[in-house]
Amino acid sequence: MHAHSQAQALVIVAHGSHLNPDASNPTYAHADTIRDAGAFDEVREAFWKEEPHFREVIRTLESEEIYVVPLFISEGYFTEQVIPRELRLEEWDPERWDSDGTDASQATLEATDVGKRVHYCGPVGTHNAMSDVIVQRAESVTGDSDVGDGFGLAVVGHGTERNANSAKAIEYHADRIRETGRFDEVQALFMDEEPEVDDVTDFFESDDVVVVPLFVADGYHTQEDIPEDMGLTDDYRTGWDVPATVDGTRIWYAGAVGTEALMADVVLERAADAGADVDAAIDEVRERTGGTSTETESERHVTGD
Amino acid sequence: MTGHADEGEDTDADASADTNTNASANTNANADLVDTLLEHADREPIAFDGLRLEATDDGYTVATPAGERTGLSERDLREALADETDDVSEYVTNWYYWQQVGGEGTARRAFLRWCERAPVEDTPGDESETEGTDEGRSETARTVPDRYEPLTDDGLEREWGQLSITVRLADSDGTSPGDRVYDVRHVEDRKADLADLEIHDRPRDARDLTTADERGRYRPLKTAPTLVSGWAFTGLAGDDLVDTVEFVYPATVANWHREQRGNLDVDHWLETAERQTGIYDVVDELPREAVEWMAEACCVDSQCLRRREWEYEEDDDLSVDGGDGPFPCREPCSLVIAAARKWAILETEEERTWEFELTTSEKNQLEALLDAVADGRVDEIREADVNRGANRYRARYLRAKRVDDEGNLCGVDSSVDSDS
Ligand code: SF4
Numbered sequence: 001m002h003a004h005s006q007a008q009a010l011v012i013v014a015h016g017s018h019l020n021p022d023a024s025n026p027t028y029a030h031a032d033t034i035r036d037a038g039a040f041d042e043v044r045e046a047f048w049k050e051e052p053h054f055r056e057v058i059r060t061l062e063s064e065e066i067y068v069v070p071l072f073i074s075e076g077y078f079t080e081q082v083i084p085r086e087l088r089l090e091e092w093d094p095e096r097w098d099s100d101g102t103d104a105s106q107a108t109l110e111a112t113d114v115g116k117r118v119h120y121c122g123p124v125g126t127h128n129a130m131s132d133v134i135v136q137r138a139e140s141v142t143g144d145s146d147v148g149d150g151f152g153l154a155v156v157g158h159g160t161e162r163n164a165n166s167a168k169a170i171e172y173h174a175d176r177i178r179e180t181g182r183f184d185e186v187q188a189l190f191m192d193e194e195p196e197v198d199d200v201t202d203f204f205e206s207d208d209v210v211v212v213p214l215f216v217a218d219g220y221h222t223q224e225d226i227p228e229d230m231g232l233t234d235d236y237r238t239g240w241d242v243p244a245t246v247d248g249t250r251i252w253y254a255g256a257v258g259t260e261a262l263m264a265d266v267v268l269e270r271a272a273d274a275g276a277d278v279d280a281a282i283d284e285v286r287e288r289t290g291g292t293s294t295e296t297e298s299e300r301h302v303t304g305d
Numbered sequence: 306m307t308g309h310a311d312e313g314e315d316t317d318a319d320a321s322a323d324t325n326t327n328a329s330a331n332t333n334a335n336a337d338l339v340d341t342l343l344e345h346a347d348r349e350p351i352a353f354d355g356l357r358l359e360a361t362d363d364g365y366t367v368a369t370p371a372g373e374r375t376g377l378s379e380r381d382l383r384e385a386l387a388d389e390t391d392d393v394s395e396y397v398t399n400w401y402y403w404q405q406v407g408g409e410g411t412a413r414r415a416f417l418r419w420c421e422r423a424p425v426e427d428t429p430g431d432e433s434e435t436e437g438t439d440e441g442r443s444e445t446a447r448t449v450p451d452r453y454e455p456l457t458d459d460g461l462e463r464e465w466g467q468l469s470i471t472v473r474l475a476d477s478d479g480t481s482p483g484d485r486v487y488d489v490r491h492v493e494d495r496k497a498d499l500a501d502l503e504i505h506d507r508p509r510d511a512r513d514l515t516t517a518d519e520r521g522r523y524r525p526l527k528t529a530p531t532l533v534s535g536w537a538f539t540g541l542a543g544d545d546l547v548d549t550v551e552f553v554y555p556a557t558v559a560n561w562h563r564e565q566r567g568n569l570d571v572d573h574w575l576e577t578a579e580r581q582t583g584i585y586d587v588v589d590e591l592p593r594e595a596v597e598w599m600a601e602a603c604c605v606d607s608q609c610l611r612r613r614e615w616e617y618e619e620d621d622d623l624s625v626d627g628g629d630g631p632f633p634c635r636e637p638c639s640l641v642i643a644a645a646r647k648w649a650i651l652e653t654e655e656e657r658t659w660e661f662e663l664t665t666s667e668k669n670q671l672e673a674l675l676d677a678v679a680d681g682r683v684d685e686i687r688e689a690d691v692n693r694g695a696n697r698y699r700a701r702y703l704r705a706k707r708v709d710d711e712g713n714l715c716g717v718d719s720s721v722d723s724d725s
Contacts, residue, residue, distance in 0.1 A: 018525040018640060021516050032509060049639050051527045052555035056635075059559040060551060062411050081582060113570060 007041040008276055009063035010034060012267060013054055013083055014071040014216065016047030023217045024050055026258045027071055033264035033289060039281030040067075048078070054086035058111045058118065066111070066118045067271040071216050071258065073125030075104055076163035088112045089120060101165040102126040102172045106274035119274035124266045125214060126169050127273075131176045133262045136290065138183075138210040141242060141254040148182040152206035156197050156213040156226060159190035167193070170214055183210075191225065198229045201247040208243065208250045216258035227253060261289035338401045338482055339386050343379065345404075353403065354423065354449055356396035369396050370448065395453045398483030405481070406543050412562035413547045420487065420546075421461050421472045422447045425565060456485070462495075465631060466554050466610040467532040469495050470546065477540075487546035491534035502537040508548035511538070515553050520684075526640050528554055528610045528630075557611070557632035564614075564633050572636035575618040581642065588645040593617060595652050600625040602679075603641050604634065611638075661715040663707070670694035670703060 012031050017023035027045045035043045046057035058066060068087065070079050075097070084092035089109040097104035104122030111118045124130060138153060139145050155177070157170035170188045178186035184206050189197040200211065211230065213222045224236040232240035232253055243250035257263070268282050342358065345351060350359040357368040365377040367385070371392055377385070385391050408414040415425045424446035453474070455461050460473035469492045475484040494502060505511070518524050518531040538549050550558060563569040572580075574596050578589035591599070600623050604613040611634035613627035627634075637645070663671075673694025677683050686693050693699065709716045 018643060019523070021523040028509075028512060035509075047639075049643075050525065051638075052551075053639055056556035056560065059563070060412075060556050062408065062413065077583060085580070085582075 006065070007063035008065040008067065009042040009044065009061045010040040010267070010271055010276070011044045011046055011057055011061070011066060011068045012071050013046045013057075013068055013087075014048075015078070016050035017219070018049050020219055023219055026217050026256070026263065029259075029261070030071070030264040030267055033261065033285055034268060034281065037268075037281035037284045037288075039268070039276070039278040048082065048086075054083055055088075058087060058114050058116060061116070064116060065276075066116055067121060067274055067276045068118055069121045069267050069270045070123040071263075071267070072123040073157065073214050073216060074163060074166040074169040075099060075101055075123060075126060076165050079104070079123050084109075084120060087118065087120070089118060092120070097122060101168040106270075108274075119271075119276070121270040121274050124263065124270060125216070126172065127266050127269055128176070129266045129269045130214075130257075131173045133260050133266060134173055134212050134214070134257055135177060135182065136262045137212045137254045137257050137260045138252075140260060140290075141210060141212075141252050142208075147210065149184070150206060150208060151183050152185040152187065152204040152209040153177060153183040154187050154189050154197070154200055154203070154209055154211045156189045156191070156211060157215075158221075159193035161192045173214065191221065191229070196229075197226055198231075200230050200251065201249045204249060206249070208252065210252040210254060212254045212257050215256040218256045218259060222256045262286070264289055335387055335482055338398065339383055341401065341404070342386070342397055343382070351400065353400045354396065356393075356400050356449075367393060369393055392450060396449050399449050399453070400483075401481065402483035402485060405484075412559045413544065415562050415565060416547055416550070416558045417472075417485075417543045420463050420470055421452050421456065421485070423452060460488070464492055465550060465557070466528060467492050467530060468550065468553060470550070475540075485543065487538075487541045487543065489538040489541065489546065489549055491532060491536070493534045494537065497537075499537060499539070502535060505536060505538045506540060506545075508538075508541075508545050508552055511549050511552035526609060526638065528557070528632075528634075529608065530606070530610055554610075554632065560635055561632045569614065569633055569635055571614050571633075573615045573618045574623075574637060577615070577636045577642070578645070585642055585646055587649045588642060589649075590653075591645055591649040592652055595648055597623050597625055599641065599645060599648060603644065604628070606630065607680075609634070659717060659719075661717060663715070667703060667707065670699065674700060 010031075012027055014024065014027040016027070024045070024047065027047075031043050031045050034040065041063050042061050044052065044057050044060060046052050046054050048054060052060060068083075070083055072079055080094040080097075088111050090112050091109050092107065096107035096109075099105075099122065104126065106119050106121045109118050109120055110116065134153075134155060138147050138151075142151075153174075155170050155174045158166045160167045167188075167190060170190070174186050174188035177183065185204055187195065187203045189195050189200060189203065189211075191197055195203055197211075200209065211226075213226055215222050227233050227236050227240050230251060230253070231246045232244045232251060240253065243252045245251070264285050265282065268276075268278050268285055272278050272282060342351070346358045346360050346365065351357065355370050357366070357373075359366045361375075363376045365379070365382050366373065366375045367377060367382065368374070369392060374385070385393050386397055388394060403414075403418075406414055406417060418425050452461065456472065456474045460471040463470045469490050471488045471490075472485050473488075475486045480486075490497070490502065505514075514536055515524065515527060515532060517533070518529075519533050524531055532553070538546075541549060547558060560569060575589065578591065581588050596617055600613060603609065604611075605626060606628040609628070610630045611628070611632060612630040613625075614633045615636050616622040671694075677686065677693075677695030683695060686696050688697070690696050691699055707715055711718070711720070713719060
């Protein structure tokens with residue numbers, strides 16, 4: 001279907017990689033899920049390190065209403081500086097999100113190379129629905145859709161070294177999930193600051209702990225660093241067991257949360273919050289990716305808000 | 306997929322109640338087409354690709370470059386249009402197809418028109434030059450009969466980077482008169498038997514085909530001339546063709562279209578470099594001459610099929626050739642920016658005079674090694690071809706003789722200030 005004047009387009013913007021071909025896989029997978037749901041006339045992926053580049057994606061669209069959703073975990077350098085600059089959203093100012101680090105929703109701006117309206121959304125990582133994805137990731141890795149009782153949950157991120165908001169996003173979701181009472185214990189852990197993921201077992205009393213890194217794609221950190229730091233393996237190349245026993249605790253290591261199919265739902269929620277007409281697609285995507293369907297709407301957001 | 310919303314639903318229903326022969330299906334499809342045409346002509350005169358149709362008080366006037374007929378009743382007109390030997394019929398199905406394509410003024414439409422050498426709209430006059438491959442350059446756009454003859458036969462082919470795109474008239478059931486279908490292959494597979502190729506029809510499949518080169522190495526630059534062959538997309542509709550091309554060579558259609566319309570927004574080296582922040586903040590310190598070397602290293606046709614249109618800055622061109630590809634490069638890409646960062650840092654190093662003891666052949670061999678790596682020929686050099694300086698045994702011998710345990714050439718210590 002093509003571009004009449006009310007046509008709407010979705011652009012998922014992600015980091016990508018010059019070196020690792022798998023870095024963009026989650027972006028493509030979520031974009032395909034949304035394509036198949038048919039809510040947007042056009043769906044595009046765009047990257048900082050791959051093509052189409054942020055710089056050139058908007059011009060490939062015929063639609064007049066464009067929703068841009070960053071597949072990034074937190075507000076920071078990329079979402080506040082790089083992406084708006086490269087998309088030529090000249091009126092952009094981080095103030096437009098009016099956020100203290102975790103509550104950016106959207107800003108409507110003009111992409112000056114094409115004169116089109118761009119709804120620039122906050123990153124997926126800070127959306128409330130991301131808490132659901134973390135929980136779903138825990139369900140996926142344990143193979144138990146009721147996982148929680150007798151389990152601890154660790155949400156893992158970088159830490160503040162490069163970006164204060166990165167730690168905020170981790171704590172935000174850890175708090176939200178803790179409040180639901182679903183898991184016996186919930187803890188935010190970091191790679192480069194206290195409490196450190198290296199000492200994961202020190203922070204839990206439960207015999208079973210699910211560890212979910214809040215990263216958009218698997219890569220060096222989630223596939224090499226964290227598994228070795230936690231002692232799941234001496235050498236990441238030889239792999240590790242799920243669960244693996246460390247100091248008497250069973251560690252269920254989930255890998256990057258961004259690979260969970262339900263992430264497509266968060267992307268859609270972001271666009272919906274910015275005014276995109278995607279309600280039907282949200283239902284369909286949730287059904288297909290194992291998210292809770294609307295019949296149980298009240299349960300959808302784990303914190304019940 | 307372009308919506309065929311204009312097709313008369315009622316007529317379709319009649320068709321299914323009718324016999325199921327192809328002939329009658331075609332007749333009905335034709336009837337739809339004529340209905341749409343007349344409806345349109347009654348609203349406003351049609352003037353498209355040489356066809357003119359106008360409703361006047363004395364009946365219809367229909368004209369093609371071959372001649373004009375006036376005072377036609379609706380029945381006359383229907384008869385003329387139903388007669389496939391009448392050249393008006395080609396003009397009409399051609400009009401109908403482009404009606405379905407829609408997207409007046411879009412890159413998608415312009416590209417599809419370019420594919421079959423139709424005049425690309427939005428460029429002044431019908432004599433517009435169509436930019437393209439060597440054969441496509443300076444080529445005058447074709448008239449409808451000049452297009453239809455090949456389109457009903459083997460099709461019309463275009464090259465787009467390493468893609469060969471062929472457009473034909475569709476001849477299968479369920480298509481409307483004038484419908485085009487598009488095939489895409491690697492240029493090297495142009496003559497290959499379809500049975501020997503892996504067949505695809507979903508544009509997104511192109512992503513997987515473009516991820517790695519022949520040797521399985523990741524291709525971070527989509528326009529590198531290292532696209533693997535052995536596959537074909539067949540029978541694509543226009544929209545799907547453009548999507549497929551965009552998965553293989555992202556944003557090339559949009560930028561080509563801008564260039565066609567004379568509004569390609571080129572960002573030259575300096576402005577692009579100065580825009581960078583964070584770890585790329587340093588790239589604007591790259592010396593002028595190093596930008597030349599960089600363009601020669603990265604942007605020439607042997608490395609990238611985009612035609613570099615960016616220069617050092619407005620009115621200060623680089624001396625390196627920008628290439629001949631059909632689609633332009635409007636600013637230094639992320640790969641070049643990342644490499645520029647490395648070179649910007651390396652270029653801050655002081656030059657020094659070194660003293661190495663080498664035979665003439667050894668010096669020549671170092672140059673041969675450099676060439677082999679720079680031209681990507683290392684793998685072509687045969688195991689036992691010891692006449693080649695970049696042969697592995699030759700390289701190992703040179704290392705054994707001239708490089709010490711610390712990795713220093715001729716034992717000359719360079720650990721002091723290197724950052725490579
Ligand atoms: S900057 Fe050079 S290498 Fe990069 S896309 Fe343009 S021409 Fe190709």
